[in-house]
Amino acid sequence: MAVGDNHRTEAPTRRGVHERLAALPAAGEPVPFDPQRTLPLRIEFIRQLKRRRTQLVALVLLLLPILVAIAFKVGGQQTSGGAALVDIATTGATNFALFTEFAAIGFLLVVIVALFCGDTVASEASWSSLRYLLALPVPRPRLLRQKLVVSLTLSFGANLLLPLWGYVVGGLFFGWAPARSPLGGTFTTSEAVTRLLIVVGYACVQSLVVAGLAFLLGVMTDAPLGAVGGAVLLVVISNILDSISALDPYRQYLPTHYQYSWLDALGPTVVWDDMLRGIGLSLVYAAVFFGAAWVRFQRKDITS
Amino acid sequence: MTETVTIQGPPQQISAPAGGNPAAVSVLPQLGNALDAAQGAGASNPLQSISSLSGQVARFASDPLPDRMLVAGASTVRLVVTAATTTDAILFIGLHDVGSDSDVLPSGLVRPGAIDRPGAGRGPGGDADPAVSGAADRGRTPARAHGCHDRPRLPTARRPAHLHSRARGGGTQPLTVATVDGHTVRPGRPLAWLITGVVAVLLVIAGVAWWARRRRRASRPDPDLAEVPIAIHDLVKEYSDGFRAVDGVTFRVERGQVVGLLGPNGAGKTTTLRMLVGLITPTRGQIHVFGQPIQPGAAVLSRIGAFIEGPGFLPHLSGRENLRLFWEASGRPLDDADFETALQIAGLGTSIDRKVKTYSHGMRQRLAIAQAMLGLPELLVLDEPTNGLDPPQIAEMREVLQRYALTGRTVMISSHLLAEVEQTCTHVVVVMHKGALIAAGSVHDIAGNGRMQLAVPDPARAAQVLAGAGISAETVPARRALEDVFLDLVAGE
Numbered sequence: 001m002a003v004g005d006n007h008r009t010e011a012p013t014r015r016g017v018h019e020r021l022a023a024l025p026a027a028g029e030p031v032p033f034d035p036q037r038t039l040p041l042r043i044e045f046i047r048q049l050k051r052r053r054t055q056l057v058a059l060v061l062l063l064l065p066i067l068v069a070i071a072f073k074v075g076g077q078q079t080s081g082g083a084a085l086v087d088i089a090t091t092g093a094t095n096f097a098l099f100t101e102f103a104a105i106g107f108l109l110v111v112i113v114a115l116f117c118g119d120t121v122a123s124e125a126s127w128s129s130l131r132y133l134l135a136l137p138v139p140r141p142r143l144l145r146q147k148l149v150v151s152l153t154l155s156f157g158a159n160l161l162l163p164l165w166g167y168v169v170g171g172l173f174f175g176w177a178p179a180r181s182p183l184g185g186t187f188t189t190s191e192a193v194t195r196l197l198i199v200v201g202y203a204c205v206q207s208l209v210v211a212g213l214a215f216l217l218g219v220m221t222d223a224p225l226g227a228v229g230g231a232v233l234l235v236v237i238s239n240i241l242d243s244i245s246a247l248d249p250y251r252q253y254l255p256t257h258y259q260y261s262w263l264d265a266l267g268p269t270v271v272w273d274d275m276l277r278g279i280g281l282s283l284v285y286a287a288v289f290f291g292a293a294w295v296r297f298q299r300k301d302i303t304s
Numbered sequence: 305m306t307e308t309v310t311i312q313g314p315p316q317q318i319s320a321p322a323g324g325n326p327a328a329v330s331v332l333p334q335l336g337n338a339l340d341a342a343q344g345a346g347a348s349n350p351l352q353s354i355s356s357l358s359g360q361v362a363r364f365a366s367d368p369l370p371d372r373m374l375v376a377g378a379s380t381v382r383l384v385v386t387a388a389t390t391t392d393a394i395l396f397i398g399l400h401d402v403g404s405d406s407d408v409l410p411s412g413l414v415r416p417g418a419i420d421r422p423g424a425g426r427g428p429g430g431d432a433d434p435a436v437s438g439a440a441d442r443g444r445t446p447a448r449a450h451g452c453h454d455r456p457r458l459p460t461a462r463r464p465a466h467l468h469s470r471a472r473g474g475g476t477q478p479l480t481v482a483t484v485d486g487h488t489v490r491p492g493r494p495l496a497w498l499i500t501g502v503v504a505v506l507l508v509i510a511g512v513a514w515w516a517r518r519r520r521r522a523s524r525p526d527p528d529l530a531e532v533p534i535a536i537h538d539l540v541k542e543y544s545d546g547f548r549a550v551d552g553v554t555f556r557v558e559r560g561q562v563v564g565l566l567g568p569n570g571a572g573k574t575t576t577l578r579m580l581v582g583l584i585t586p587t588r589g590q591i592h593v594f595g596q597p598i599q600p601g602a603a604v605l606s607r608i609g610a611f612i613e614g615p616g617f618l619p620h621l622s623g624r625e626n627l628r629l630f631w632e633a634s635g636r637p638l639d640d641a642d643f644e645t646a647l648q649i650a651g652l653g654t655s656i657d658r659k660v661k662t663y664s665h666g667m668r669q670r671l672a673i674a675q676a677m678l679g680l681p682e683l684l685v686l687d688e689p690t691n692g693l694d695p696p697q698i699a700e701m702r703e704v705l706q707r708y709a710l711t712g713r714t715v716m717i718s719s720h721l722l723a724e725v726e727q728t729c730t731h732v733v734v735v736m737h738k739g740a741l742i743a744a745g746s747v748h749d750i751a752g753n754g755r756m757q758l759a760v761p762d763p764a765r766a767a768q769v770l771a772g773a774g775i776s777a778e779t780v781p782a783r784r785a786l787e788d789v790f791l792d793l794v795a796g797e
Contacts, residue, residue: 018703020645025711031606031636033603034635036635038634038635039633040633046629047621050621127617128616131578131583131612131613131616134581134582134601136605137582137601137605137606138633140600185370273490273494274490279498280496280497280501280502281497283500283504284504286505287501287504287505287507287509291508298519301585302584303584
């Protein structure tokens, strides 16, 4: 048992309560109730932002670019002179931001998105607070919608925070030189920002797949870890299959096949072909996962 | 289209020693792969071998390119080549893509050209490189190499041959490079993918909305029951493995009552209550609360305050924050909550501002009951409310619930503790066992089962008197009425 009643708490009720109850107006008219006003976004944001895991993620995202920058400083001379993102990361703020995004997108951002989207319903189930929300009642589709809006906002926020903060850190460490493209040429600052936003936007759409699966698993299980782990597992397996070129005609349908297509946005001109494919593919996967989550949750017996 | 790159380099003399070693083999149009195969692994970078032949190669290079360039087609340049000692030298001309750590001859292609005029001459001017395709990245330097020794041409250079090679116009010369403005594409229509994705999203949204609406339409309210807090009819919950947790339960609860749902563990009490608040969908039967059919998220649930199977709080928030956020999630005005009453019922004192994860079981229990009473709902459903409370707290709770019912509100509690139900539930007891309802009625009716008890100070004499009056009597030990009835009811367990 936890700390317990070391402040001597009083009996559950006192005479005052009895008087209050006696003075209550008799039960009368039904209370006004509007299902569309339940679980306002503001409340859900407070519920999530006060969680330790949200704060931890924010901390990681804030520390990562600094650690990377220090690593580049300490690591010293880069003599390869190549043109990959890692080779030109220290060119300036924008290149550093692009590199941090590149480094994080394969796994860190996947885990973060899976965490935000997979754990939001599952953790309520594990705390048993889910049944009280549903009995309040928050209609089930409404609960999913509000939770999804908040989770995706947090996920996309993380997706945006990392390159933006990377830009600031990169500027402080390596100066504000104009961006160099790994494919040749330099960008003006406004062009670089546009490209960076395209990259972030594409990464957000890509992350819908992970978000969808994590959300679906989070609705199906009461174990937050299972939901998050399951979604990450999908990405890992998809990446493994994607590296087998013998699968070729079918490889392009793997959810992570176009994961890095945003590199096409860094050329002299933005090449949209693969990004359009990637967006389309992500939307199909996301639609299936989210649709399944909605149907499953509507029918589910809440026994947690 | 073409682009022009300025290349430069000093005049250079190159020689073709007879049978020079190592041999440099590049690729001739039409012959390329055969040569590659002939030379084996070393052929993978023919340029390396050419440029490593010092004195046999003349190089002219441009500055690093400012931008990416996609080369497709033949490039041209004018160079002045003077044959010094020979009449039949062969030149091989190629366009190299040179980086700081790499040097690539795209596709290994070179173009041969013959110098057939001894003495002075302009050599193969205006000649074109073989058509090449490739991308010269920014920062790379196209270089042009003249080699004059190549294995397939060995017989042509029996004697050492010397050539002077220079770029015209003071060491610089425009190199015209055929380029295209393009990028690598894959077959197929990318837009079709995007449209498929958007259509899939729209279809799923429409499908889910349609499906939800169809479910909602399924049941209708019953106006006759509008004043009845709970009306349950033939309720069945059967799980997929065939287990019937609740089997044909029917009962009704009226306003102002404190109703007990009594039964041993596993009798189906909690399952019934879960169905009552729409957490579980019944296999069969209806539940009406104030005349409204219960289904997940039914608006009438806002008139129920529930505490079901243990508390559920956000452990990282304080008790006060939990209550407040819970109420605000209902979307109803803060003034309706009556937090003060709830906080007094919880009776947590200053602990209300500590995080819930530090609470003891009893504290959470009290907070959960307070949460159920937020907004003073017309129907209060409490599942095992006294678990974890100590006896004075139980006594207080009992009185609170009875007073609550006096305001015209209704309280339903479930318990496996007979004494608790007997003392708290002034009106009705519903007894469940193994999912079925086995008795329902007032505590008095069920406990008495229609028979009266007569207490006398001297049982032996009373029996004699009764026998004398022609009434048979037996002596039984004094007992807790409901408990025995209950044990009789569930006998055979």
